Amino acid sequence: MTIASSSPPTRRPRAREDEGDGRLAAVFIAPALLGFLVFLLWPTLRGIYLSFTRFNLLTPAKWVGLDNYDRMVHDPIFWSSLRVTVEYVFINIGVQTVAALAIAVLLQRLTQSALLRGIVLTPYLMSNVVAGIVWLWILDTQLGIGNEIIGGLGFDHIPFLADKTWAIPTIALINVWRHVGYTALLLFAGLQAIPNDMYEAAKVDGASEWRMFWRITMPLLRPVLAVVLIMTVIGSFQVFDTVAVTTAGGPANATNVLQYYIYGSAFGRFQFGYASAMSVALLIVLSAITFLQYRITRAGQTDLG
């Protein structure tokens, strides 16, 4: 711990100019540091500790070494939940990134309308719970307008959320609907930083929009795209709400994503130790992804977006 090197906290926020602002800084930083230590650092360490224990909340945690990890490696539901989560992330991120990029470029090259930008953001104002319920209704097999349209076109109704193959893509797309506008605005921010004269110069040279997109927009946007991608990947790995509201992990574990399984283990079966071990696994996966992405894209050199 490094706080020892700063001055001890004090109630008197007065500092002399020439001896630095140690005391004042201590006061200013105290609440945030308290929150950081108590609700971020301590839980992180404790989560790792709990993963080596058997713990049901009622009796003290009992050290069991690697038992939880051993169990995890041999737990088919854990592996299936990991697979389902990865499947979700791929569909969610793939569609979302392409769609967000398209929206951002359209917003940039077509119009500067703040109204359209505002509209794009509206689904982000809904909670995942609301978005889940609304799409549950729209995609309802019997009465949903989605299936009415599909039926009207002469196709069979699709059991979007009740079918093993459809459920995960459906949940992934519901979350794309909610988040794509936000991601688009982040990319739009990146696009705004590309000097307009580059487009003008290209235009003078007779370049098409399509060509300008690949030769100017994409190369210059890449660092921003990388940062946005890291954030959205990490965010989408933590999918829970939509699953909880729409399918509750079913049918037959087809949407039992890792986060949902962790929740079920902890609060359904009171296996906090095992749930913690799976959280550690998730943490490791996420750290690895972050690390890889930073290495590949060198996104680390831009500041945090």
Added chain:
Amino acid sequence: MATLTTTPNVPNTPTPTAQQEIVRPSRPRPSVGKVAAWIAMAAIMLVTLLPFYWILRTALSTNTGLAAHPSDPLPVDFTTGGFERALGLQSTKEAIAQGGSGGGLKFWRYLLNSVIVSTLVTVGQVFFSAMAAYAFARLRWRGRDRVFGLFLAGLMVPAIFTLLPNFVLIKQLGLVDTLLGISLPTMFMTPFAVFFLRQFFMNIPREVEEAALLDGAGKIQVFFRVLLPMASTPVLTLGVLTYITSWNDYFWPLMVSYSDSSRVLSVALAIFRSQTPQTGYDWSGLMAATLIAALPMLVLFGAFARRIVSSISFTGIK
């Protein structure tokens, strides 16, 4: 201030004033590509907005009407019964007759809970993070970089990881099923909030601060009277986004709250949805409830939309 003609890879510098009105080059006359692009844009807007209309249309229909005319674009058998059920204004008998579960939704209680939690979290988080950001950006003290590095590392820990241990902690503190228990973990800071504001404070010229100091103001006054007001746009953006995030949060409140006393709207809504009456879902009531739950955020956003949108568009805040 970062202008649009500088390096292309830094969208992150918070720019205090929105540079909305960018002079565009004169456009050529509409081409096929342009028309296609506008059609794509219209389709995007449609997909974005239609669900909202469908919520409203369903909420104003009766459940029997919905079953009879599932694709009617207008409300079927116009009624406000759905809203009455969602707000708990109907008697159980009435509600069941109209396809509701009869299970209560203490709407005003949940609304109040949501308001309290979101306000506590937003005010606390933004204010404390601003103080810390100021200390990191503007004050000289030993160990500053190391403590900041620690905060930086905190960004790497995904929220999900701390939820279980935080639940254990909140339980040990005896705060399960309380509004404070829901609020505490994010009330003091998030690493992101500290970063975001620190970055803004770093960009304020030293001279501004020095002028105030020369005028005899203390550093505390400089923070409250000079820097904080100057940071009003990022603070507002962060505040509104924090409010929305906190309002929409579901996982953590679901863990911590067990009864009506601490139940927030998002959790109540999910429970309302799971109370399926024998006749099938009460879609009309559900859509009314979702609309009511989402409305405050739509209003809040509507009030600040311009500043928020340009702030996100120009700073890349996450």
